[in-house]
Amino acid sequence: MTGRIILTACALLAALGAGCTSREEAIEALPTDEIARRNEAYAPYEMTVPWDLLDENEQTALRHLYDAAVVMDELFLRQVDEGNVELRERVRRSGDETLQRFFRINVGPWDRLAGDEPVIGSRPKPPGAAFYPADMTKEEFEAHIAAHPGEREAFEGTFTVIRRDAAGGLVAVPYAEAWRDLLETAKASLDAAADATGNASLAAFLRLRGAAFLSNDYFESDMAWMDVRDNLLDVTIGPYEVYEDNLFNYKAAFEAFVCIRDPEESRKLDGLKAYLVRMEKNLPIPDEYKNLARGTESPISVADVVFSAGDTKAGVQTLAFNLPNDERVREAKGCKKVMLRNICHAKFDRILRPIAERLVDSAQLDLVTFDAYFNHILLHEFSHGLGPGRITLADGVETTVNRELRETYSAIEEAKADIVGQYNVYYLVDDGFFPASLGEETAVTYLAGFFRSVRFGIEAAHGAANMMAFNFFREKGAYLYDEVSGRWSVDTAKIRGAVEDFSREILMIQAHGDYAAAKRFLETYGVMGDEVRASLARLDDVPVDIDPRFAIEKEFGKD
Secondary structure (H helix, E strand, O other), rough: OOOEEEEEEHHHHHHHHOOOOOOOEEEEEHHHHHHHHHHEEEEEEEOOHHHHHOHHHHHHHHHHHHHHHHHHHHHHHHHOOOOOHHHHHHHHOOOOOHHHHHHHHHHOEEEOOOOOEEEOOOOOOOOOOOOOOOOOOOOHHHHHHHHHHHHHHHHOOOOOEEEEEEOOOEEEEEEEOOOOOHHHHHHHHHHHHHOOOHHHHHHHHHHHHHHHHHOOHHHHHHHHHHHHOOEEEEEEEEOOOOOOOOOOOOOOEEEEEEEOOOHHHHHHHHHHHHHHHHHHHHHOOOOOOOOOOOOOOOOOOEEEEEEEEEEOOOOOOOOOEEOOOOOOHHHHHEEEEEEEEHHHHHHHHHHHHHHHHHHHHHHHHOOOOOOHHHHHHHHHHHHHOOOEEEEOOOOOOEEEEHHHHHHHHHHHHHHHHHHHHHHHHHHHOOOOOOOOOHHHHHHHHHHHHHHHHHHHHHOOOOHHHHHHHHHHHHHHOEEEOOOOEEEEEEEOOHHHHHHHHHHHHHHHHHHOHHHHHHHHHHHHHHHOOOOHHHOOOOOOOOOEEEEEHHHHHHOOOOO
């Protein structure tokens, strides 16, 4: 490993020719050139604001939404690590811009593209981030629940943190109590945005979401979010995804997407909503495991991001999302799909296409298209809303997939969405919704996309999901490797059958809530072989992801 150095604020200022009047402060970190190399994995990308589309009231509402989103940054900073606030100030005082950029991108001292390797300091990242005491083990958590079964719901709940009480035992603390001051600030900004917007459905959501911050009950505001209509300002804000909790995948992290929606492009995709039930019925599993109880509203938004915050901004940038995750809302109304168009274009142009030009067989390179990339992402999000959600175990216990699969859930769910998404591309081609060419285009584009996604690290949910699919398809003979050229291709005669087989296996793991089977599947297929390593070595100078630079920060400022 590269040796570590000690940076001091005074030494840095002296090197810059400036004086130092404050107390000298040391920060242990990897050498600056090594940190700079890691930063280069993220290509800067300007995210503009289409001010000409917004009237005066919408511009005022946008300012308040930005203010609320900045609070999500502060909340997530604390969820990642309890020492993050203090460390951020120390990094700021160091004056080292390379160190500051690393901390900003990774929201902490650990490299998210390198399995959370410590870069600032040497302390390993706790697998449960700051959602649990750093010294708490799985066994202690489970023993507490066994001894206090009435506390199970609070301990396994999505919106509580686990802390130690005065006696050293464990206690569940609601988010609304743990971070009351910050959540009150966010609520005030959402209320102000609601007052400014002329969209009644958006205003209703914003007021309910602000109230949820203080009540710790997000159900009604999730329901209201599903009902937002005819909006130009598109906002998603709150605690949603559980990726940061690598101990159990129970705890949701705060995030925000502040976007400008394209109504015309969104309407073009509305036809897919009519296929939701049909896609569920077409899943390659027995009928008793299909989830036909979920709602079918499933609105779709095509939007451009003007600011993101919290969990979604840490490390790899989100392309699209399918929310909410609450099974009660999904059963009542379904899910909303939001496609982040400017992020998709940035990643295709700056990352995916250059990867394909190096690693995809030249005979199939023309099959790597933005349309295939965009539609695969779209069907990925649709497929998150398909398949088992609430399940009944063999012993009659009613539960949910994520609760039973625990820390394996995120990787298994992402793998399901990816490959069931491809399965649904074929279904929609057969039904005439998509042109016949999209089947092959999506298969080859997904192969190229594998090499993009796995560079996030196979410890991350999306990287592990792609690694499992890749190895499964390689085993089935659907992915072919030319050792002479070092390029990959898809066997178009085998890929469709392999997609169906993979979909069936992963869906049945979820249907049975089979934690042991999920672990075995991950251990069998979630490993990186020498062929993939050799291919990735050819991509060293291609960015891994983008580093969004938000123009809105220059307009509104950020402390």
